[in-house]
Every structure is written in C-alpha cells, then in structure tokens.
Amino acid sequence: MKDTIYITGHKNPDTDSICAAIAYAEFKNKTGHLDAIPVRLGDVNRETQFILNYFGVEVPKLIETVKVQVSDLHIDNVAPVSPDISLKMAWNIMKKNNSKTLPVVDENDLLMGIATISNLFSSFMDVWDNNILAKSGTTLENIVDTLSAKHVYIHDENLKLRGKIVTAAMGPESTESILEPGDIVICGDREDTQKVVVEKCASLMIITGNHIASSEIIELAKKSGCSILSTPYDSFTTSRLITQSIPISFVMARDNILSFDTDDFVEEIRDIMLETRYRSYPVIDTYGKVLGTISRYHLISQNRKKVILVDHNEKTQSVHGLEDAEVLEIIDHHRIADIQTGNPIYFRNEPVGSTSTIVASIFFENGIRPSKKVAGLLCAAIISDTLLFKSPTSTNVDKLMLKRLSEIANIDVDSFAKEMFKAGTSLSNRTVDEIFHQDFKVFTLNNLKIGISQISTMDLEGFHDMKSDMLSLMDKKAVENGFNLIVFMLTDILKGGSELFVAGKEKELVARAFNVKLTGPSVYLPDILSRKKQVIPPITAAITSLK
CATH class of the missing domain: 3.10.580.10 (CBS-domain)
Structure with missing residues (x-):
C-alpha cells in the first residue's frame, strides 16, 4: 500500500505556493512508491487560475486540516x-x-x-418463551440453515410460523394433548407420534437423527399443510439449537x-x-x-497524516492541525521561522526568488525532466514571484531555471508574462475583502502580531475608489484579530514601486522602518517590490530597535 503524503503551500495561496506543490508532488511520485497529493489551503487567485487553465492542470484539492480523522x-x-x-x-x-x-x-x-x-x-440465557420463533418472524430458511436440515416436504416456501415449539419426547397420547394447530414440533422416528403431529395440523415437523418420513406421513402432511424437515442432530441438540434461528433483528x-x-x-x-x-x-x-x-x-495505533510544506515554514501560515501531523520535508525560500518537528527532516531553504526555482533544481539535480505541463507551471510561478525579475529577490538561478523550463514548456516568456499579469492583476469586479486576502500572511516578530497583504497590479486606477473601504477593513481586522500592525502593499508592476497602507496601534513602525513620515494612512515607496526581502527585514529591525 502506498503512503499518502499531502504537499501543501501556505494559507491564502499565491501562484508559487500552488505551482510548487503540484510540481513537487509530480517529482515525489516519479521517484518513490508514494501517493503524493498536492493540496491547497484556500481559494486560488485569478492569476493562478489563469495559469492552471492555460496549461490544463486541475486545481488541487482543498483541505482545511491535517488533524487525524477516523478516515x-x-x-x-x-x-x-x-x-x-x-x-x-x-x-x-x-x-x-x-x-x-x-x-x-x-x-x-x-x-x-x-x-x-x-x-x-x-x-x-434469557429466552424461555416457546413462542419465540413466531414472535421473532423466523424464516424457514433460517431454521434449515441452523439445524443443517434437509427438506422432506415443504408445504409453503414462505411459511409463516405462528405456533409454539414442542419437543414430542412422550407417547402419542401425551403428545396429542399438548399440540395445537400451527405448532413447530421436534420428534424422533416414531411414526405413530409423527402421525399425531401431522393430524393436529402442526405447521412444521422436524425429525431428528437424519430420519425421514414415510410416504404415508408425507401424504398426510400434504393434506394438513404440515411441512417436514430432517436434521442430523438428536432431539436435545435440535431443541437447543432451534432458537438460534431467530433473526438478528x-x-x-x-x-x-x-x-x-x-x-x-x-x-x-x-x-x-x-x-x-x-x-x-x-x-x-x-x-x-x-x-x-x-x-x-x-x-x-493511529497514523498521523504525512505532509510536506512548500513556500512557507511559519506555523501561522500553515495548515490547521499541523501539530498532529508528521512533517516530512520543507522546501522554501523565506526566512526560517517557528515550525518544529519531532524528527530530523529534509529542509531545503535557498535565497532565491521563488520556491518553484528550488523545485525545478531538484528535478534537474536528480536527472528527471518535469512534464511539459509542470514545466509550464514552474515557469509561471518564477515569473510571478520575481515579477519577471524586477523584484530584488531575483537571482541568476531563477533566470537559469526559467530558461530551461520554458524550453520544455515551449512558451515565449515575455508574451506569456504579459498575458498572465494582465489576467491576474485586474481589480475590476473584485471586492476589497477578496483583494486584501488574496495574498495575506501573518508574522510574529518579537511577540508582535503583524499582518502583511500584497497585491501586484497593472491597474492602479481600478483601486482608487476602494481606498476608503480597504482602510476600514484593515482597521476592523486589527481590532478584532489583535494585530499590532497591518500593512497592505499595492505593488505597481509597471513603475516598480509599492504604496503601503497601514493600520493598527504600531503603524509608526512603518515610518521608522523606511525612514519616512506618515502624513496619512499610506506612503508610496519607490523600488519596493518584495514583501519578503524589502518589507519584513526593515520592520523587524524597527521592532528590535524599540527594545
């Protein structure tokens, strides 16, 4: 039986998170006797959906927890x-x-x-009622099976028993005195007793010791409507067993x-x-x-679910119930955070622009060529996470991997990137809540709860009428969820900068981190494109300087 392993990115998944999970699942399935399943922890955004549709790949299964279930x-x-x-x-x-x-x-x-x-x-132990067969609705089939009996004569296959159980161990006269029509009678090979049983219109006569009835008795049984069975058991055993024919119901x-x-x-x-x-x-x-x-x-003897984490290693960003699961591997390109494991694991963390760059490297290092579809997904994720190398997180390794992958996927990188960004960055017909939570991550920095959302767009004008509602949402979230600081990064792909909207009691941390003056709820920072490399480190330094 193959081991099932769930490969998952972070909550509020972005393109890199989804594509890296799908690609790494393909790698694990190609290199081991596994059932590696890519999963997601939230809805895919427009950009990711465009990419999956473009390369004909199904959206990964949604899971809400990896806590151990009965299944x-x-x-x-x-x-x-x-x-x-x-x-x-x-x-x-x-x-x-x-x-x-x-x-x-x-x-x-x-x-x-x-x-x-x-x-x-x-x-x-408790049944002493000799009418139990009638009350329980026992079938003739159950009696035959229980007594290993043979049919001698069956008057009615659908026989409805209605009488009491009688063991005819006495003479014919005594037997006659206790019999009533419809009774179920257990008897031996005495023909005179059998005759009495049939003539008294018993519904069923069971002959013990493998004896059978004579032709005369059978003829009488036909006239009186009495069915006859023959069992190999003796009278005592038959009497003891017959109540076991009661239906389980x-x-x-x-x-x-x-x-x-x-x-x-x-x-x-x-x-x-x-x-x-x-x-x-x-x-x-x-x-x-x-x-x-x-x-x-x-x-x-419960089995914990096995998981591999990609594109994150922070507990607040990971799947619910992670503490009950067995983390096997972590593949990431972010700072090392707080996920703990019970055993040593394979942890690969590299300062590159995309987790998908690392996954691609793993394919090539092992002499394995990703499928055309997966190569396309990895290309898209590298383009997305590096903003086609405009982001300061970009490295030569990202560029090298994108070149190799694009040849396998057979795509023109520049034209595909334009089409992808256009499909993914439009803000039309989207709510403020959808935009904010598209790529929202929670960090704990020196015991302060920080939330940072980022969206990259080519449609800044489409956001103009949403500013007020966005700030209201951030203020409400900061109060209700106990955030010290919430930042929303509106990144302009064309200009190569970001406007930072801030909320929370510690919003002055942004002014300290970037050495700017906050005259309102937002500030524009040119050349700031990366949350990971250009926002988290200076905010962390600003918090540390307060100590």
Whole structure:
C-alpha cells in the first residue's frame, strides 16, 4: 500500500505556493512508491487560475486540516449483515472475524442496528418463551440453515410460523394433548407420534437423527399443510439449537446507536469512547453507509497524516492541525521561522526568488525532466514571484531555471508574462475583502502580531475608489484579530514601486522602518517590490530597535 503524503503551500495561496506543490508532488511520485497529493489551503487567485487553465492542470484539492480523522485509521473492515440472518450465522461470522460487534444494515446499506456478543448471549440465557420463533418472524430458511436440515416436504416456501415449539419426547397420547394447530414440533422416528403431529395440523415437523418420513406421513402432511424437515442432530441438540434461528433483528440494539463518521476527529471521538465504554462502534461514510467498526485499540495505533510544506515554514501560515501531523520535508525560500518537528527532516531553504526555482533544481539535480505541463507551471510561478525579475529577490538561478523550463514548456516568456499579469492583476469586479486576502500572511516578530497583504497590479486606477473601504477593513481586522500592525502593499508592476497602507496601534513602525513620515494612512515607496526581502527585514529591525 502506498503512503499518502499531502504537499501543501501556505494559507491564502499565491501562484508559487500552488505551482510548487503540484510540481513537487509530480517529482515525489516519479521517484518513490508514494501517493503524493498536492493540496491547497484556500481559494486560488485569478492569476493562478489563469495559469492552471492555460496549461490544463486541475486545481488541487482543498483541505482545511491535517488533524487525524477516523478516515486515517485502519478500522476493522467488518462487513455489515442483513437483519434477517440467524443468530447462529451471526455468531459464526463473529468467530471467523474475531469480532465482538456486527453492524446491521437495511436494503440500502444504511445502519439500522448493532448486534453484539452480549445480545447473542442474552438470547441464549434469557429466552424461555416457546413462542419465540413466531414472535421473532423466523424464516424457514433460517431454521434449515441452523439445524443443517434437509427438506422432506415443504408445504409453503414462505411459511409463516405462528405456533409454539414442542419437543414430542412422550407417547402419542401425551403428545396429542399438548399440540395445537400451527405448532413447530421436534420428534424422533416414531411414526405413530409423527402421525399425531401431522393430524393436529402442526405447521412444521422436524425429525431428528437424519430420519425421514414415510410416504404415508408425507401424504398426510400434504393434506394438513404440515411441512417436514430432517436434521442430523438428536432431539436435545435440535431443541437447543432451534432458537438460534431467530433473526438478528430480533435481538439487536436499535435505539441510541452511537456511530462515528469518517470525517470525525480522533481527539473528539476519544472522549466519547471514554464516556461510553462500548467495545466497538460502527463507522459510516458521508452517505450513511457502514464501512466497518472502530474500537479504543485503533486510537492507540493511529497514523498521523504525512505532509510536506512548500513556500512557507511559519506555523501561522500553515495548515490547521499541523501539530498532529508528521512533517516530512520543507522546501522554501523565506526566512526560517517557528515550525518544529519531532524528527530530523529534509529542509531545503535557498535565497532565491521563488520556491518553484528550488523545485525545478531538484528535478534537474536528480536527472528527471518535469512534464511539459509542470514545466509550464514552474515557469509561471518564477515569473510571478520575481515579477519577471524586477523584484530584488531575483537571482541568476531563477533566470537559469526559467530558461530551461520554458524550453520544455515551449512558451515565449515575455508574451506569456504579459498575458498572465494582465489576467491576474485586474481589480475590476473584485471586492476589497477578496483583494486584501488574496495574498495575506501573518508574522510574529518579537511577540508582535503583524499582518502583511500584497497585491501586484497593472491597474492602479481600478483601486482608487476602494481606498476608503480597504482602510476600514484593515482597521476592523486589527481590532478584532489583535494585530499590532497591518500593512497592505499595492505593488505597481509597471513603475516598480509599492504604496503601503497601514493600520493598527504600531503603524509608526512603518515610518521608522523606511525612514519616512506618515502624513496619512499610506506612503508610496519607490523600488519596493518584495514583501519578503524589502518589507519584513526593515520592520523587524524597527521592532528590535524599540527594545
């Protein structure tokens, strides 16, 4: 069985985050016996959607958490049973599968009850009612199966039992005195007793010891409507076994059944298990169908989800529940932050313009050629993160990788970049909230909570009427979410600069960081294009200088 590994970028994913995850998943699948799955932690932006459409690549699956869920556990794959199977069959299934619980389902495979060993045991010990077969709706088929019986004469295949169980161990006269029409009678090979049973219109006669009825008895049975079976068991064993033909539906638990969904989190069901203390619990899927059972043992042997992080190594930017997962690798080009791991891992961090540059390098270093589609995605991510090398984060390595990849993808870099930026930077028909959260990252710098959003555009005029609403949104977010400082970077791709909008109690940090005077809620900074290299470091230095 292949190990499933989730490869994910950061929250509010940008193009590099999405493309690097898809590309690295292809690399891992080509080089190992794995099922590497690229995933995303939020909606893709317009630029990324354009790129995925351009190269014909599906949007990665959205996940909200990597906390361990029931679906991650190796549950007992106990096949659910039909409600009309006999107790004997249920017991045999339990012994065969070493199971103490059987889920019972209806004709649509939906859970309708639970049969446990205690249910079966109670039926053996507590049932003294000789009308139990009639009350439980036992079928002739169940009786034949339970007693390993053979048909001698069957009056009605759909026989509805309505009488009591009688063991005719006495003489004919005594037997006659206790029989009533419709009874189920167990008897031996005495023909005089058999005759009485048939003439009293029993609904079913069971002959023990593998004996069969004479032709005379069979003829009488046809007239009276009495079915006849022959079992290899003796009278005592037959009497003991026949109640095991009761359908499981008669003894199963129906009310207040506690079951778990595959999407339930292990940390939540653990507490429920401790409170209820059942041996096992049915597991159902999103459609209500039973998949198997789970017990406390499965929680001990739980498997943590395996993840690889790309384009980030900061906990606040990563997937929810990361502390419950097993981080295998980190591929990034940002500052080293605060993610901790329990074991040594492969951590590759390089001062290049794009994580996709590193992923491309990994392909070529291992003598592996990325597919044409993935090469195209890597090209687009490098162009996006470096603003086609206008960003100060750009390096010669980025340029070298873009050249090699563009040849594989068969694209003209300049014309593709223009088309990509045009599709991705238009602000028309977009809300302030969408623009702000398109690429919003949270940082903790010397115990101060800092939020920085950035959007690159060729459409500055399209933002003019949004300024007031953007500042209101930032002020509200700073108060409600406890940010000391929030910065929104509106980066002009054509001019090569950014206007910084600020909010929060510590907005003077921006003035200190860039040695400018804030006369309003924003300031334009020429040649400032990179959040990572040109904004975070000076703000960090400004915070440190306050100490």
